[in-house]
Amino acid sequence: MTLHTDLRPGAMPDAANKHSPIFSTPRLSRASGRIAARRGLVPFALAFVLMLFAALARAQSTPVSWIAALKGATPSATAPVSTADARRFLEQSSFGLTAAEVLRVQQLGLLAYLQDQFARPASGYPGFVYTNSNSSVGCPPGSPATCSRDNYSLFQLQRKFFVNAVSGADQLRQRVAFALSQILVVSGMKIPLPYAMANYQQVLLNDAFGNFRTLLDDVTLSPAMGRYLDMVNNNVAPPGGATGANENYARELLQLFTLGLVQLNPDGSTKLDANGQAIPSYTQDNIEDFAKVFTGWTFAPLPGQLAKWVDPENYGANMVAIEAHHDQTAKTLLNGFVVPAGGTAASDLKAALDNVFAQPNVGPFICRQLIQHLVTSNPSAAYVQRVAAVFANDGAGVRGNMKAVITQILLDSEARGDSKSDPSFGKLREPALFLAGMLRMMGGTTDGVFPLWQSNAMEQNIFDAPTVFSYYPPGYTLPGSTLSAPPFALFDTASAVLRANVINRLLSGPVAPDPSVSGATGTQIDLTAWQASASSAVMLTNQINQVLFHNTMPLDMALVLMQAINAVPSVDLFNRTRAALYLAFSSAQYQVEQ
Amino acid sequence: MSLTRRSFLASFSSALALSQLPSLPAFAAAGDYRALVCIFLFGGNDGNNMVVPVDGRYADYRAVRGDGSSGGIGLPLASVMPLAQGAAAAQFGLHPQMAALGPVWDSGELALLFNSGTLLRPTTAAAYRARSTPLPMNLFSHLDQQIQAQSSISGIHCNTGWGGRMADALAGINLGAALPMVISTSGNVQFTAGNLGQALAIPASGSFGLAGVGGGYASGITAQFNKLLSLDRNKQSVIAAQNVVAAGEKASSLLTPILTGASVTDAAFASLNTGIANQLHQVARVIGANASLGLRRQVFFVGLGSFDTHAAQISTQANLLGQLAAAMRAFNDAMHLLGTSTQVTSFTLSDFARTLKPNSGGGSDHAWGNHQLIMGGAVRGRNFYGKFPSLALNGADDADGEGRWVPSTSIDQYAATLAQWFGVSSAAMPTVLPNIGSFATADLGFMQS
Incomplete structure (x- = not known):
């Protein structure tokens, strides 16, 4: 047939x-x-x-072509949108279309609709409060049977996720945050505390329309990420080196959150050397030096307490630095960039994240994945390149402007239209x-x-x-x-x-x-x-x-x-x-x- | 258009594989049945604490690993379960939480393979440091090393696994069977993917299938549902989705009685309710029904996760290895109950090992060559295979001073030894393990012939 x-x-x-x-x-x-x-x-x-x-x-x-529009003339806020395309647009930019939203897209036009979504505050995850990490403290004997489910599993957070997805007005923000949550991953498998995970997801919601560099800061210092990839309590190696700095966050920051394993062309394809081989984005030596950068951070002290090395678990505020536990030696990062000896935990962290963020890989690596989460599993190289170019420069000289990136992804000619004829789309x-x-x-x-x-x-x-x-x-x-x-x-x-x-x-x-x-x-x-x-x-x-x-x-x-x-x-x-x-x-x- | 090229390549590779199909092997006699069960330890199991030397080399181990009181992660010598090979003093022991496997070792149905890992060709630590030999892509990266352990192809990207390719090579032997040769209880994984057919995924416990449609719209609706599976087959992704649903419907009707009814193997798993035990119980149930299913060869894949112990390793790994050992022991008992002990071989794989040198969080980081368990009545057990690494930082086997062992045995050799027992001919072996020719032997000797 x-x-x-x-x-x-x-x-x-x-x-x-x-x-x-x-x-x-x-x-x-x-x-x-x-x-x-x-x-x-x-x-x-x-x-x-x-x-x-x-x-x-x-x-x-x-x-x-929306591309031409984005790069020059802004499309009219009232540019007509076909019903079919409005529906496709909502499948890509929300948790599902409703008749009312289709009409709204057509009334406002795509660009104005995006502006409207950008301005909407997050439905978010309010009401999740500090819980002692020890379930026998949080749910002592005699607690109701639901105590453990509600405080030591993600049940209530997952519930709120679907409530927001089905009925929240901040559909685009939620959809982008959900995509980010699958790129910058923290999992309840390791942190089954709903308040900890709610705070992390709130970071992604809050930063979804900000700058990617800000997102890197906030994710890196998030206590949930700190715990998930072991940056929290990552200690300077003792003299003689019986133990080394923990490499987990350093590796995944580079491999999964920013660069990927191999160097990419601006269109997301793999860059090859003279012998036709892929070129690694970083070396094991880089990982070990980044691991040293990410030393000296512990949980924020609980209210009324002083910060000390190895604070008790607290996912209510960003991690704090304890300088005595930060590795102050010089570190060689990407492109041979050297962070000189003597820096603080915060100054080293800033230098390192700046170093990573400036790499040309970040745009194509992140943008291709965002396209895959929002629009199509098989974006063309040209589509990736157009979005990555906006990541590199939003037209006003800003790198990492997420609003511009999202706009390009959703208004790109490869995304838009009443239907798509490419069978791999x-x-x-x-x-x-x-x-x-x-x-x-x-x-x-x-x-x-x-x-x-x-x-x-x-x-x-x-x-x-x-x-x-x-x-x-x-x-x-x-x-x-x-x-x-x-x-x-x-x-x-x-x-x-x-x-x-x-x-x-x-x-x-x-x-x-x-x-x-x-x-x-x-x-x-x-x-x-x-x-x-x-x-x-x-x-x-x-x-x-x-x-x-x-x-x-x-x-x-x-x-x-x-x-x-x-x-x-x-x-x-x-x-x-x-x-x-x-x-x-x-x-x-x-x-x-x- | 790129899709045309893709389709062409896909059909080309299928045709190629078909042309390489061996004729029905002569050993396909009545009662001929063999199964391989891959137990994948996701996250990178720390083999350095799964197998600990209990002879003079314990001092080397302890010197690097330290112990819990000093922020280290070394196990006390007295806690390790010695693995005797005979009258002589034991050289190695298993993690204390793996005591359930002691009787299996003593009965000669458990073997250990030292320091195997992804390799393109034989490689020394000196060659690694000098970068004088080609190396697997993306060493120390979880996903890449999982894929390479499961594909046994480390130099190029590929999307098949050696379990799936074994099934391709032996497809003729199950001719007419109602189910695919390869079954996973851990979803779609690379190990199970072949060129010829789609592996089956079954739930980690319990049954699956299309629920009965009730209410006033029930009449004939399942027939319409099935009809839609055969329409509009003009887009690769739609066809793929249709095929998965159709295969799931068919398999569920065959397997539901097997997965839900009483089984001889129930007694072996009665006291266990972990994910890994449930998965191995599912496998045991299906193995018990192999005759009625018309299957002479089966490949299974089960998984256990959370081995990525960058921190708090002592408690996390103890818990996981305890679950693993109890489940493997139950599975071994179940195979005896079924009378299939000599026909079924299970074995472990993992992303990679972990650094012998601890990190500052009471954990260890991503490494390379690792130790693996092989279990079953056809295993030349109560024995060690491969070469145990020198446990010195910057020693003969250390890649970079952190205790990352350069493998002395390749995954290809590990896989080939199992594949050969499974029935893959030496002529077909390069289609299953394209890189096997780079290594001196394709038989590590741990399987009876």
């Missing part, structure tokens, strides 16, 4: 989009006629196709985005309990990643191919069927509140907006085609949905809707965001 391949309304080359209805009418009619006739579904199929044309004709074309929806997106599209409300457990079952236990490489390795490729597909690492034969099971569960009725959770409201959806069109299989299918597939649902898939809808009596709007949504949300065609 490859007949439809180039005949889908949305599958035209991007350049042809402006004229697509006229351009493709005869071909579509022939194809749909053949398929439909074979299945005895001619009336439905024809009506469906006619509706598709009507929708396409209404849609307005997108400006040709897009990405598998990762569990958290699948869950939150589904709830938002079905008018869902949640206290976070149901989605947090479901995400966990699908191998994305929020903020509790198994390793510093996060939930899935950034370099994962599809088995048997070289196609980059990081979220597929979580999509295995055991976890994949869970996606159908979770939509089935939501459609089967409200998920009752967990009585052990204070203020629990459970999870439920509201199908009113969908049932309105369910008396007609064509209309309901087209609504799904528009909302879930931004008008690119393959025709043969549409026919299956219509069959399933028509298998339910036409007066039973509820079950017709459920049948269609079950199939649509669980389909691979939807799971791969395009």
Whole structure:
């Protein structure tokens, strides 16, 4: 069944989009006629196709290039945005689209919408307070059964994550922070204290629209990161060297947070030496000297106490320096840059982070990953290069301006348009985005309990990643191919069927509140907006085609949905809707965001 | 367009692998069954504290590692469990939390391989320091070294593992079987990826599958669901997602009774409820059903994490090795209960070892050559293989003064010894382990023939 391949309304080359209805009418009619006739579904199929044309004709074309606009003329805040592109834009910039947000994007225009999102304060994680790290202190004998869950596991934080994702107004900030949380990883596997992890996630939310250099400062001095990668209490080596400085933070800062393993070209491709070999970004000697830089920091003293070497665990404030435990020898960093002997913990740290931040690798290395998290697993080199150029210089001479980087990522011509014809474009929806997106599209409300457990079952236990490489390795490729597909690492034969099971569960009725959770409201959806069109299989299918597939649902898939809808009596709007949504949300065609 | 080229390369490599398929081996007789179980210790297990010399070399160990009272991470000599080889005094001992494996050692079903690791060719510490020999890419990086340990390919990027390639080489032997040869209880990992087929992932415990669809929309909906899996197969990522779901549905219907029903092996795991024990229990259940599944060869992958002990190593590693030893012991008992002891070999792998020199946080940092356990009735056990490193900083085996051992045995050789037992012919060995020809021997001798 490859007949439809180039005949889908949305599958035209991007350049042809402006004229697509006229351009493709005869071909579509022939194809749909053949398929439909074979299945005895001619009336439905024809009506469906006619509706598709009507929708396409209404849609307005997108400006040709946002890149030119970004680099020179700012696009008009009222530049028209097609419905299909507004929906795609929201899939990339939020935890899922809602009808209201689609309208808002179209009313404001993309750039103004971004400005509006940039200005929104973080929903964030207020209310998580200091907890003694020792659970027998925090939850002494006689404590309620929920004490441990609420204070010594990430349960309440994960709950709030999904509440914010489904209903927060700061969608873009949350989405970028979620991406950053998978690059600059701290995990509850090592720090199961919700207040510690909440404070760390708050840093990412607060800095999501700031400067990347500021983010590096705040992440480096964060007590959660200090504990996770062992910079906290990293002591100067004693004379004679029976022990060495802890290399963990030094290595991962360079390997995962800023540079990557090998030197990159400005477009993110690997730079090769004269022998065709990759060039390491740093050496083991660099790691050992960076490890010395990051000595002398301990937890902030608890209120009313004086700082001392090896303060008790405290994730409520940044780490503090104790100079006697800082290695004051000279260190040789990247490009042979030498931090002279005698510096303080803070001055060495600043010099080292400046040294790292200035490396040309940072832009392409970080920007490619941000694109992968927001838009597509397989960005072209040119796309990476355009974003990395903005990272290097936002137009006003500023390096690392995250607002400019995010704007470039989301308004780039490779991201925008009603549909994408490159078959390698897009990405598998990762569990958290699948869950939150589904709830938002079905008018869902949640206290976070149901989605947090479901995400966990699908191998994305929020903020509790198994390793510093996060939930899935950034370099994962599809088995048997070289196609980059990081979220597929979580999509295995055991976890994949869970996606159908979770939509089935939501459609089967409200998920009752967990009585052990204070203020629990459970999870439920509201199908009113969908049932309105369910008396007609064509209309309901087209609504799904528009909302879930931004008008690119393959025709043969549409026919299956219509069959399933028509298998339910036409007066039973509820079950017709459920049948269609079950199939649509669980389909691979939807799971791969395009 | 790049995709065309990718597709071409993908189909080319599949065709190549197919043409290299051996004909059905002669030993595929009734009752012929063998399984390999890879136990991966994610994070870099500190082999220096898993195997400790208890002879004169303990002093070298202690001199570098120190002990808990001085901020060091050395284990007291008296706590280490000696591994006797006969009448002579023991030379080495296991971590005290691994006592559960003592009887397995004594019964001759456990062996230790010293200082193996990723290599492109035989390499000395002097050659490493002089950079006079080609080296694996990105040494000391977790993800890269995990991938290389699982792929046994360290000089170029690749996306298959030696478990998956063994299955490719022996695909003919399971002809007609309803399940893939390779099964992971730890999700999608490189070890299990081959060129020919997709490995199966099963849950770490319990069953899996499509839930029954209830309510008024149930009629025929699963048939429609399945129909969608066969449509629109024009985009690589969509096809991949469809194939995973279809394979999961098929496997779950076959495996659910096996993973949920009573098993002979239950008794062995009755007192355990750790992640690693649950995974090995899953594996044991599937092995117990191999005849009904029509499988003559199986490769399994299980995982245990949190070995990245940069700090607080003493307590963290003790906990993990205790879980590991208890689970391996239970698995060995289970294989005896099934009567498959000589047909199943399990073995450990990890990212890398850790520096012998402690760091200032009561931990150790990323290193290289490491010690591994091999267990089963076909193992020439109660014996040590490979060469134990000199435990001196800046000594003959130390890469850089921190106690990072340059491996004296390659992963290729470790893998080849297992693959040969598994049934991979010497002719097919280079398709499984392309780099094996760089080393003197492909048989380290720890498996009975």
